[in-house]
Amino acid sequence: MDVNRWVDERLSSLDPPDDWRPDSSAAFARLRRRHAPARRRWWLWASLSAAAAAAAGCAVLLLVSTPSACANPLGCRPLPGGVVSAPLVTARGPHTNFKESGSPAAPVTCELYTDYECSHCAAFYLQTMPQLSARYVDSGKVRLIHRDLPLANHRYARLAALYADAAGEAGYYRDVAERLYRTEVVWSTDGDIDVQVAKVVPAAVMEKVRSQVRDDSSLENSVKADEAEARRKHIDRTPTLLCNGRTIGPDLSFPRIEAQIDLLAMER
Amino acid sequence: MEIHADSFDFEAFFHAHYERIARVIARVVGDHSRAQDLAAEALWKLWRTPRAHGENAGGWLYRTAVRMGLNELRSGRRRLQYESLAGEPPRLPTPEEAHAAAEERAQVRQILAALPDRQAELLILRSSGLTYDELAAALGLNPASVGTLAARARQAFRKEYLKQYGTRRNGR
Numbered sequence: 001m002d003v004n005r006w007v008d009e010r011l012s013s014l015d016p017p018d019d020w021r022p023d024s025s026a027a028f029a030r031l032r033r034r035h036a037p038a039r040r041r042w043w044l045w046a047s048l049s050a051a052a053a054a055a056a057g058c059a060v061l062l063l064v065s066t067p068s069a070c071a072n073p074l075g076c077r078p079l080p081g082g083v084v085s086a087p088l089v090t091a092r093g094p095h096t097n098f099k100e101s102g103s104p105a106a107p108v109t110c111e112l113y114t115d116y117e118c119s120h121c122a123a124f125y126l127q128t129m130p131q132l133s134a135r136y137v138d139s140g141k142v143r144l145i146h147r148d149l150p151l152a153n154h155r156y157a158r159l160a161a162l163y164a165d166a167a168g169e170a171g172y173y174r175d176v177a178e179r180l181y182r183t184e185v186v187w188s189t190d191g192d193i194d195v196q197v198a199k200v201v202p203a204a205v206m207e208k209v210r211s212q213v214r215d216d217s218s219l220e221n222s223v224k225a226d227e228a229e230a231r232r233k234h235i236d237r238t239p240t241l242l243c244n245g246r247t248i249g250p251d252l253s254f255p256r257i258e259a260q261i262d263l264l265a266m267e268r
Numbered sequence: 269m270e271i272h273a274d275s276f277d278f279e280a281f282f283h284a285h286y287e288r289i290a291r292v293i294a295r296v297v298g299d300h301s302r303a304q305d306l307a308a309e310a311l312w313k314l315w316r317t318p319r320a321h322g323e324n325a326g327g328w329l330y331r332t333a334v335r336m337g338l339n340e341l342r343s344g345r346r347r348l349q350y351e352s353l354a355g356e357p358p359r360l361p362t363p364e365e366a367h368a369a370a371e372e373r374a375q376v377r378q379i380l381a382a383l384p385d386r387q388a389e390l391l392i393l394r395s396s397g398l399t400y401d402e403l404a405a406a407l408g409l410n411p412a413s414v415g416t417l418a419a420r421a422r423q424a425f426r427k428e429y430l431k432q433y434g435t436r437r438n439g440r
Contacts, residue, residue: 003422007422007425010425013369014294016295022300024283027305028308030305031311256279260278
């Protein structure tokens with residue numbers, strides 16, 4: 001008697017029917033629902049923590065600020081020697097952390113590597129970013145860091161990054177980034193980035209932006225630092241979205257990003 | 269099946285492997301809806317276990333899936349419900365044959381639950397279509413020994429089967 005055959009016959013009685021097709025989509029949805037309560041609790045805790053941190057930060061600012069120097073810090077510009085000038089015409093002021101948004105206490109930190117001359121980056125920034133920001137960044141669930149990765153084959157991408165970063169320091173990062181992405185088809189042919197930026201930045205600020213792009217090596221250093229970070233993480237294409245160290249994609253549709261971020265938040 | 273932690277797309281991985289894992293577990297527990305739940309949990313467990321990511325992620329997943337199935341089977345909590353919930357093949361010729369088939373499946377599962385883990389895992393994964401190399405990777409065995417161990421597992425299965433059920437129907 002063939003024992004192998006005898007045993008295999010017994011075991012084959014356990015084979016599920018050939019027409020049984022477990023539904024992975026339904027199972028994935030159930031899995032997400034099952035772990036949702038924990039996720040909600042975590043985000044509630046994170047939101048409360050972020051709110052508490054923000055309140056503490058405001059309190060510290062109030063304590064250290066001098067009302068006689070400036071009643072509205074966002075509209076003032078410090079002059080050499082520590083004297084504070086009158087409020088600027090523009091409502092925005094120096095912004096050193098413009099590439100980051102969202103709560104530092106967020107459970108998920110995402111880095112977005114982009115190139116202003118990359119059409120996929122433009123599509124991502126204009127179509128997906130608003131959803132990502134509204135759903136996760138503004139609600140304190142994701143801390144988002146923009147990183148410049150001008151690709152070598154894009155002639156004007158680096159200059160565009162310098163303009164955006166200079167404008168960012170004056171508080172116009174989002175306006176300029178959006179303008180550059182919307183008009184990428186135009187300036188990528190003639191390199192006239194200046195005229196596009198000037199359309200969304202007040203004239204007085206634009207002078208400073210031009211001056212910085214021309215003379216301020218810290219802008220170039222900032223781009224180089226982002227490029228070094230990309231090399232360290234073996235990122236060589238744009239757009240690349242890295243959340244808690246994991247590359248999202250290659251599909252960067254919002255539903256896919258949403259699913260991945262939800263999972264990362266549950267992991268905490 | 270290899271996972272690189274820095275680029276692990278869990279959702280894509282889930283969809284790619286869920287059906288096969290669910291079918292492996294269904295062999296063990298019989299209850300298809302329970303098998304689907306356990307398959308999802310096995311994949312979730314893989315995602316939550318970074319040390320399992322890497323070259324042998326597939327092996328880790330199969331081993332975990334079978335163990336979860338065996339634990340479920342041994343717990344016996346739902347054993348009586350399995351066959352009624354199992355979703356039988358659509359064409360069972362007669363009620364008597366259907367009953368006999370269900371009885372045999374229950375007996376086979378009973379024997380698997382009684383065997384040592386390693387032997388039960390070997391038999392289940394082998395009958396699920398894994399090659400000897402895949403079995404070695406999944407269970408952490410020397411590939412050269414898999415054939416011998418599988419043969420011993422089959423002998424043990426038959427011995428236990430005859431011990432419990434004799435030769436009255438299947439012990440020919």
